[in-house]
Amino acid sequence: MKARVYIRLKPAILDPQGKAVLHSLQQLGYDEVKSVRIGKLIELEIDNSDPDVMKRIQELSHKILTNPLMETFDIKIDEDDAA
Amino acid sequence: MKARVYIRLKPAILDPQGKAVLHSLQQLGYDEVKSVRIGKLIELEIDNSDPDVMKRIQELSHKILTNPLMETFDIKIDEDDAA
Numbered sequence: 001m002k003a004r005v006y007i008r009l010k011p012a013i014l015d016p017q018g019k020a021v022l023h024s025l026q027q028l029g030y031d032e033v034k035s036v037r038i039g040k041l042i043e044l045e046i047d048n049s050d051p052d053v054m055k056r057i058q059e060l061s062h063k064i065l066t067n068p069l070m071e072t073f074d075i076k077i078d079e080d081d082a083a
Numbered sequence: 084m085k086a087r088v089y090i091r092l093k094p095a096i097l098d099p100q101g102k103a104v105l106h107s108l109q110q111l112g113y114d115e116v117k118s119v120r121i122g123k124l125i126e127l128e129i130d131n132s133d134p135d136v137m138k139r140i141q142e143l144s145h146k147i148l149t150n151p152l153m154e155t156f157d158i159k160i161d162e163d164d165a166a
Contacts, residue, residue, distance in 0.1 A: 035128035045118035
């Protein structure tokens with residue numbers, strides 16, 4: 001199965017990379033864009049024979065993939081590998 | 084409105100960052116993880132008064148946010164700003 005982990009900066013955390021992209025977009029005429037925040041999308045291919053697989057994905061996302069001080073995450077599971 | 088742009092490396096493109104994360108996960112005992120691919124999640128806050136707004140989001144995603152040689156993108160629109 002495939003697990004997608006969406007990682008975002010917490011709202012209180014400044015995002016200089018996003019600010020730089022926003023500035024570029026506005027310079028290039030995309031004035032309708034008012035804010036840009038950049039996060040991560042991590043796709044994991046997982047052997048789901050373990051019955052605790054969801055708990056383990058939660059755990060590795062919290063402990064390893066994200067920095068819980070600065071980031072939050074959501075997990076989406078895709079049982080069908082084709083997606 | 085909010086637009087989310089999900090950017091992924093094309094399948095044929097190597098992902099050394101993902102490989103490094105995979106290696107760390109396996110070292111730490113998460114052997115069920117078989118592959119890791121790392122992409123980007125870009126959240127745009129957009130003033131949607133322009134009737135062509137979807138076309139413009141497509142355009143800026145293609146021209147500016149992604150490298151079309153190496154990456155693909157999907158866009159999701161969230162009319163409700165609360166999400």
